Amino acid sequence: EILMTQSPASLSVSPGEGATLSCRANQSLRDNLAWYQQKPGQPPSLLIYRASSRATGVPARFSASGSGTDFTLTISRLELEDFALYYCQQSDVWPWTFGQGTRLEVK
Amino acid sequence: QVQLVQSGGGLVEPGGSLTLSCVASGFAFSATGMHWARQAPGKGLEWVAFLQFDGRDKVYRESVRGRFTISRDTSNNTLFLHMNSLRPDDTAVYYCVKDNPVLGVWGHGTLVTVSS
Numbered sequence: 001e002i003l004m005t006q007s008p009a010s011l012s013v014s015p016g017e018g019a020t021l022s023c024r025a026n027q028s029l030r031d032n033l034a035w036y037q038q039k040p041g042q043p044p045s046l047l048i049y050r051a052s053s054r055a056t057g058v059p060a061r062f063s064a065s066g067s068g069t070d071f072t073l074t075i076s077r078l079e080l081e082d083f084a085l086y087y088c089q090q091s092d093v094w095p096w097t098f099g100q101g102t103r104l105e106v107k
Numbered sequence: 108q109v110q111l112v113q114s115g116g117g118l119v120e121p122g123g124s125l126t127l128s129c130v131a132s133g134f135a136f137s138a139t140g141m142h143w144a145r146q147a148p149g150k151g152l153e154w155v156a157f158l159q160f161d162g163r164d165k166v167y168r169e170s171v172r173g174r175f176t177i178s179r180d181t182s183n184n185t186l187f188l189h190m191n192s193l194r195p196d197d198t199a200v201y202y203c204v205k206d207n208p209v210l211g212v213w214g215h216g217t218l219v220t221v222s223s
Contacts, residue, residue: 034209036152043202043213044152050208087152091209095168096154 023088116217129203
């Protein structure tokens with residue numbers, strides 16, 4: 001199964017600033033990479049699919065890029081509601097696998 | 108809007124069985140692939156199983172293959188996860204998830220606890 005590695009494990013940022021989260025796969029995913037946000041006590045919600053396409057209703061301050069093995073999620077001008085757990089997930093090969101998550105915390 | 112309403116979780120002894128249900132609304136259930144995913148307490152996310160849109164193809168993660176079965180009742184817009192030979196490491200919140208794109212919409216989750 002494909003191993004997904006996210007970095008950093010946690011990130012402390014002030015509201016209004018930007019944040020960059022990374023995700024690396026141990027083999028090429030082409031562009032079959034998604035990002036999810038999860039808040040405490042809630043199910044995950046899809047942010048990005050196909051490496052860079054925003055899901056319906058996702059604010060434009062969320063952007064993503066990458067292909068192959070290295071991917072990035074960038075959140076500009078962080079709002080308080082953005083502080084949460086973020087997971088990347090590959091859909092290139094079964095079984096679909098997730099990274100271990102990056103926790104975005106208020107500085 | 109898309110809604111996925113789950114039921115069927117609970118406490119079960121090791122070796123026992125449980126069936127999870129997920130009633131879908133707001134989209135063409137019979138034309139959409141569906142997944143189950145899970146999250147152990149305090150842990151990360153894990154994909155469990157997939158049912159193709161036409162109901163023919165089913166895919167499972169290795170650790171549940173042969174023990175879990177994903178199925179659906181299109182007449183009632185309901186997705187199921189039949190779980191047999193449950194083990195303590197199956198303890199998790201189980202999510203029903205609509206495909207397209209990828210894990211597009213998640214149910215609220217239902218807790219399954221496997222313990223004696």
